[in-house]
Amino acid sequence: MRDPYEVLGVRKGASKEEIKKAYLELVKKYHPDKFRDNPLRELAEEKLKEINEAYNILMNDKYTEYEYSTYDETSIYKQVRDLIIQGNLTAAENLLNQNPRNEAEWFYLMGIIYQKRGWINQAYRYFIEAYSRDPGNFEYRRAKEQFETTSRNYEWSAYNRGYRRHDDCNICTICQIIACWECCCDNDVGC
Amino acid sequence: MFGYVVPYKPELRIREYEYYKAVYCGICLQTKKIGNIPRVFLNYDFVFLYLILKEHFNIQEEFGTTRCIVHPKKKRVFVKSNPVLEYVSNQMIMLSFLKLYDDYIDEKHFVSLCLYKMLSLYIKKITRHYSDSFNKVKELFRNQLLLEKTECQNIDVVAHNFGQILAEIFAYNDDQKLKEIGFYTGVWIYFVDAIDDYIDDVKKKRYNCLKYYLQRCREDKTLFEKEVDILKVSLDNYLARLNELVKGYNNQLLDNIVQLGMYSKTQEVINKLKANFFKELKLS
Numbered sequence: 235m236r237d238p239y240e241v242l243g244v245r246k247g248a249s250k251e252e253i254k255k256a257y258l259e260l261v262k263k264y265h266p267d268k269f270r271d272n273p274l275r276e277l278a279e280e281k282l283k284e285i286n287e288a289y290n291i292l293m294n295d296k297y298t299e300y301e302y303s304t305y306d307e308t309s310i311y312k313q314v315r316d317l318i319i320q321g322n323l324t325a326a327e328n329l330l331n332q333n334p335r336n337e338a339e340w341f342y343l344m345g346i347i348y349q350k351r352g353w354i355n356q357a358y359r360y361f362i363e364a365y366s367r368d369p370g371n372f373e374y375r376r377a378k379e380q381f382e383t384t385s386r387n388y389e390w391s392a393y394n395r396g397y398r399r400h401d402d403c404n405i406c407t408i409c410q411i412i413a414c415w416e417c418c419c420d421n422d423v424g425c
Numbered sequence: 426m427f428g429y430v431v432p433y434k435p436e437l438r439i440r441e442y443e444y445y446k447a448v449y450c451g452i453c454l455q456t457k458k459i460g461n462i463p464r465v466f467l468n469y470d471f472v473f474l475y476l477i478l479k480e481h482f483n484i485q486e487e488f489g490t491t492r493c494i495v496h497p498k499k500k501r502v503f504v505k506s507n508p509v510l511e512y513v514s515n516q517m518i519m520l521s522f523l524k525l526y527d528d529y530i531d532e533k534h535f536v537s538l539c540l541y542k543m544l545s546l547y548i549k550k551i552t553r554h555y556s557d558s559f560n561k562v563k564e565l566f567r568n569q570l571l572l573e574k575t576e577c578q579n580i581d582v583v584a585h586n587f588g589q590i591l592a593e594i595f596a597y598n599d600d601q602k603l604k605e606i607g608f609y610t611g612v613w614i615y616f617v618d619a620i621d622d623y624i625d626d627v628k629k630k631r632y633n634c635l636k637y638y639l640q641r642c643r644e645d646k647t648l649f650e651k652e653v654d655i656l657k658v659s660l661d662n663y664l665a666r667l668n669e670l671v672k673g674y675n676n677q678l679l680d681n682i683v684q685l686g687m688y689s690k691t692q693e694v695i696n697k698l699k700a701n702f703f704k705e706l707k708l709s
Contacts, residue, residue: 348581352585352608353581353585354659354662354663354666355580355581355584355616355655355656355659356579356581358655358658358659358662359655362655381658381659381662382658384661384662384665385657385658385661385662385665387665388661388662388664388665388668388684388688389661389688391668391684392684392685392688392689395436395680395681395684395685
């Protein structure tokens with residue numbers, strides 16, 4: 235997802251009033267009523283969805299707080315993040331392991347390390363843990379949801395290729411088939 | 426390898442299905458050149474390996490027809506020998522050889538020991554060409570055995586070790602992309618096998634890497650659902666990565682295997698676990 239500040243077109247750290255004002259203006263601009271019978275309608279709807287999402291995220295107190303609270307330079311998590319950026323995953327993991335695992339950030343960073351190694355199952359478990367400890371944090375939520383979206387997309391591609399579950403034949407389809415037969419009989423075409 | 430990597434038949438074209446069978450027969454006949462005994466270990470996973478390698482190196486195939494002992498009535502189409510086919514057949518023998526040893530250590534089956542001894546007659550002939558990769562795989566197999574013996578609780582450690590074994594086997598000419606494909610296939614196979622065997626393993630008190638995660642769910646249905654969801658999402662993610670890699674080959678049959686065959690297999694084992702988890706384990 236894009237940066238919510240960018241979506242709403244406001245500067246980082248804008249006040250709630252400013253965000254609200256920008257949001258209302260954008261909603262007016264992209265309102266679906268304006269695009270009735272217009273080929274751009276779908277595009278506008280998508281845009282509106284994005285705007286709504288960004289607004290909800292920014293109005294959540296924890297997100298803005300998180301953006302403001304920068305790490306102090308000596309913080310262990312800052313060091314771990316630097317190590318991850320440098321690609322030194324082993325050192326990052328060792329450093330984390332020397333510290334107690336009681337904060338959401340700990341689990342999040344561990345998840346990142348495992349994700350980079352391709353240990354998907356473990357990474358996903360860490361992200362879930364981080365998210366459950368701090369559900370308001372945008373970063374944790376995004377990391378967790380990324381896995382779920384990939385899973386859904388993969389399932390969707392399987393579904394589109396024609397894989398259907400076997401329990402498709404339910405009472406509804408049977409009724410439909412009978413109704414179709416009936417039609418044929420009435421017109422003296424079929425049986 | 427356990428025969429989990431198969432196409433989803435209802436969505437297969439007839440020519441694709443015929444071709445698939447031809448490859449299977451081709452591997453079987455290729456193996457016959459080395460000996461008749463290794464032919465017993467033939468399974469569908471190796472057809473997948475062949476298809477990947479064939480696409481990767483753009484091999485032109487030739488076909489022939491023959492009668493064979495398993496299908497005496499009708500003539501069968503088969504893929505004629507080529508370097509990739511030879512490689513696949515050799516890898517199959519190598520892997521079965523190591524797996525039999527593993528089985529013998531694990532369960533002390535007399536049959537496994539006999540088969541192992543028989544295969545060791547052939548193995549020298551084969552591994553001459555691939556001694557490097559054979560030693561690597563052997564090392565990884567030992568590690569796998571050690572992990573299982575020490576009841577490793579972290580499913581990823583065990584599954585990823587297995588993934589590396591397959592990475593080594595897929596990596597014909599040490600190719601990086603093939604290694605990755607092998608890795609994700611291996612991890613997926615290990616997970617699916619663990620889910621599939623879970624109930625059996627618990628009953629027979631054998632090692633299963635999921636035990637640590639699932640044992641605590643025996644009383645708690647919501648926790649169990651959560652665990653299964655985590656497994657499902659992770660498996661889908663592994664498959665999605667595999668799908669990205671395989672898509673580039675633009676082969677309908679491979680797409681069918683990765684998008685439908687492996688997907689429905691995942692679905693199948695998870696549903697089986699869900700249906701039996703509380704029923705069966707209460708009795709034991």
